[in-house]
Amino acid sequence: MTPRTALYAGSFDPLTLGHLDVVRAGARLCDILVVAVGRHATKQPVLTHDARVALIRAEAGPVVQAAGAVLRVESFSGLAVTAARDVGATLILRGLRGATDLDDEMSMAGMNAAMAPDLQTVFVPASPGTRFVTATLVRQIAAMGGDVSPFVTPGVARALREAMTGRG
Template sequence: MTERKAFYAGSFDPLTNGHLDVLKAALAVADTILVGVGIQASKQPVFSLEDRMALIERSVADELGLDAGRIAVVSFEGLLVDASRRHGATIMIRGLRDGTDLDYEMQMAGMNETMAPELQTVFLPASPSVRTITATLVRQIAAMGGDVTPFVPAVVAEALRGKFQA
């Protein structure tokens, strides 16, 4: 049987419990998951690429136990379909929080299918308990000194405190 390899892309600035929720669900769909941390020159992230990758690796190790060995963290620039192909993935994982996400992701899936018909987009709904979490809101709460521990893994909360302490 052929290994099912999936690519789960995002900026992960920072990784949230919502991202982890989708990642856990993706483990039921694929044998191996590549978490692709996107590089966008137009964005100034709070965490460097290296820090984002390290926080994902530490969070996965802390939260997923033995399944952590099925996950690899990579960086990529450019189109998701190109990165997926380069890494040998046949599945692209996309998380959904609400109908707005679905509308946007359906457009993306259609464009991706035209560019790379051999890749399958799989939508995974976030669990109700994490649907409201966004990395943008987490960054805003952390920047204002709020408690982000309900929204992110412990290592990410610690890293955010370090970034935003006065």
């Protein structure tokens, strides 16, 4: 039997507790969860690509393993559907925080289905405690010297502090 592979794509700048919610739920739906870290020439991330990959392996690895799945972390720079095909995924995971996300994600799922009808988009609702968490807000709080610990793991908080002080 072919293992069921799911792709969860994003910038993960930084990896938040909301992202880990999606990882936790997604790992229960597949045998292999591929977290695909985007590389976009037009974006200037706070954390380097290598730092984001390392944090995902460190923080999401135990979560995926506890669910009985295997974690792979890959890079991509094009379309998510192309990345999904490249890794042999049949599922694309997307997190939903609320109604605004649903509207945006439904449009994206429709476009993805038109380009890749063999891929199924699966929406994972955010837990009540993480519905308000966005990577953008976490970056803004960190940039202003605020405490991001309620929104990220200790390892991610440390990496953000180091990046903001020029040591990351």
